[in-house]
Structure formats: structure tokens, C-alpha cells
Amino acid sequence: MALNAQQAHQQAKPGDAVIGWKLDREQRKELLLQFPTRYSEVVADHVTLAARVDRNSGLPSETLGEIVGQADDGRGVQALVVSIAGTTDRPDGSTYHITWSLAKGRRAKESNDVIRDHGWQPIELPVPVMLQPARF
Structure with missing residues (x-):
């Protein structure tokens, strides 16, 4: 049975895995040209739906999603905001995003805090992004 994101989130039991979507590897290369990284550690790997869930x-x-905005705290965390099924709101209350790049010593999970605390800026034209449902 196919589950939409909301259903997958609701049905997930606690554990040590993450569910969400991996970026298509070929499109990732194009997106890195379109959205230059600002920090030395390039992440640009996935969109999280739920963390700490059963494998x-x-x-x-x-x-399919759309990149609709960007967030950057100016101190080492750059993220792209993604709309999935018409919303940027993740079921856990945070925002769908791709951690794009990080400065040394920063962690991908900080993207949630940056988006919450600093907000995000919409981009002029949303960019379609292919998403591959994944467990990681």
C-alpha cells in the first residue's frame, strides 16, 4: 500500500533510522550549478520526513517536489526549502528542506533551527526536484 508523507510519518514507530527522500544523483549535479554552495562541506543529499524511526x-x-526557497544563517548553515505535495510543512512541525552546505563544525540537523529562527527567503521561480523515497 502506498503511503503519502503524512501517513508514513503517522505510522512510523520509534527506532534508529530516517525516512524521507534522496535526491536524484544526476539532478543533484545540475542543482549544485544552479544553487552554488556557500560553505566548504557540500551535503545536498536528501529531504527528511521523519528521524529516529523503525527501519x-x-x-x-x-x-516530486519543488525547491521554493533558501535559508542561510550567515555563519555556516545553508539550506534549500522544499515543497512536497503542496506544502513546506513537515508533519513534525518543522520545514521540508535540503541541507545544502555547511561550514566546518556545523551539523546538518542545525538546518531545522536556522529555518525556524531566521526564516527563509522564497526564490523567484520554484525548481522541480525529483525525489526518491528512501530509508537511511
Whole structure:
């Protein structure tokens, strides 16, 4: 049975895995040209739906999103905001995003804090992004 993101999130049991979406490797190369990284550690890997879930949790069925904005704290965390199924709101209350780049000593999970505390700026034209449901 295919689960949408909301259903996959609701049905996930606690554990040590993450469910969400990996970026298409070929499109990732194009996106890195379109959205230059600002910090030395390039991440640009995935969109998280839910963290700390059971490894057998169902995956979301969505396979297309749109990059709709950017966030940067100016101190080492750069993220791209993603809309999935028409919303940027993750079921846990945070925002769908791709951690794009980090400065040394910064961590990907800080993207949630940067978006929450500093907000994000919309980009002029949303960019479609192919998403591959994944467990990692």
C-alpha cells in the first residue's frame, strides 16, 4: 500500500533510522550549478520526513517536489526549502528542506533551527526536484 508523507510519518514507530527522500544523483549535479554552495562541506543529499524511526517504517509515495526557497544563517548553515505535495510543512512541525552546505563544525540537523529562527527567503521561480523515497 502506498503511503503519502503524512501517513508514513503517522505510522512510523520509534527506532534508529530516517525516512524521507534522496535526491536524484544526476539532478543533484545540475542543482549544485544552479544553487552554488556557500560553505566548504557540500551535503545536498536528501529531504527528511521523519528521524529516529523503525527501519521497517513505510516510505512516502511522493516522488516530486519543488525547491521554493533558501535559508542561510550567515555563519555556516545553508539550506534549500522544499515543497512536497503542496506544502513546506513537515508533519513534525518543522520545514521540508535540503541541507545544502555547511561550514566546518556545523551539523546538518542545525538546518531545522536556522529555518525556524531566521526564516527563509522564497526564490523567484520554484525548481522541480525529483525525489526518491528512501530509508537511511
